[in-house]
Amino acid sequence: MTYTPDHDEARYPQKALKPGQAYRRADLARWSTSVDRHLKQLVESGTLKKLSGGLYAYPKETVFGPAPAADKEVVSAFLKDDTFLLASPNAYNSLGVGTTQLYDKTVVYNHKRHGDFQLGSRKFAFRVKPRFPKSLTKEFLLIDLVNNVDQLAEAKDEVLKRVVQRAASSDRRRLRRAVREYGNERTKKFFERALRASELHAA
Template identity: 45%
Template sequence: MQKFQQFKSHLKKGGLYKRSELEKWSNSVDRDLSKLVSEGTLTKVGPGLYYVAIYNAFGVQLPSDESLVKKFLDDDNFLITSYNIYNKLSLGTTQLYNNKVVYNHLRSGDIILGNRTFTFKKKSSFPKKASEAFIIVDLVNNLDQLAEDQPQVLEKVQRKIKDMDTKALDDALHKYGTAKTRKLLTLA
């Protein structure tokens, strides 16, 4: 029992831990994790990812999307975005999407972290912050994923890019656009 209390003493409120990080403090990490989860000290927030809960008036206060993704990837080179970001461009997109998209260099697929679904997309290149030019290129890259009238949205994109900074758009198109997107937007 003393070993378990010693293991527990290493955990800090609000801390995110990977299972592999906790192995050094326990001879039976799975048993100890199971016990900590059942007693409410830890909350499992993803595959091999645990959170020492902080409680507020609404229950468990989950960590931010950024901290969840950073810990999950063991990397801070990623961009979290959503198809909802396209709505601010005033191009006729109005749908609301539940998934967050995480551009990164390591993982692909849908993964639930902290009761939220993240769609990880492995990309060779993405910006640290989404500019308007990147958002437009990303919209066209993902046009087939959108619930809107796709030809109408593309037509509005092609009208909008005529009034944009061509250097920024060309740069974003070259760095982040798929072959199909480069062809569609270069012809505009």
């Protein structure tokens, strides 16, 4: 159903906004006859927080004070698309392969944008990929780690040795399928050797 702003909203868009959401200037222009003036007023009053050129967030009031819009909302507004996957090198720490470092950026796998962007106080690394899952899985994280192992702070050889051990105890069918879909050529060769070795050892 198409949303039609009433007369008051057309003059001033705040009534049409929802706390916790992110908006592009083009979104707000639908509800305002003077969008730049209204944006300036909303930012100066603290109603909206400017994240980057043309991108704004409406903080949600909580008992602890204003809470920023969720990363998912910010990225969706930035991309003008809901097809993406939020990931982080921090998630590798859950795999038990010896990674312990914490990183202050979020990786966004998507089909449209590539580059590093500061959106408000958050850093996002947008990476264009032809395929990625709808949500993070153990198999995807293992493959993503090997894809990006050169960027990690930990000792590469030690981490990869533990990845081989983790692969041996994984569901081989699911892991092989994920490797085919998400691994780069080097990662595919790595898991091919690791899985073959584990199968020979099991035999």
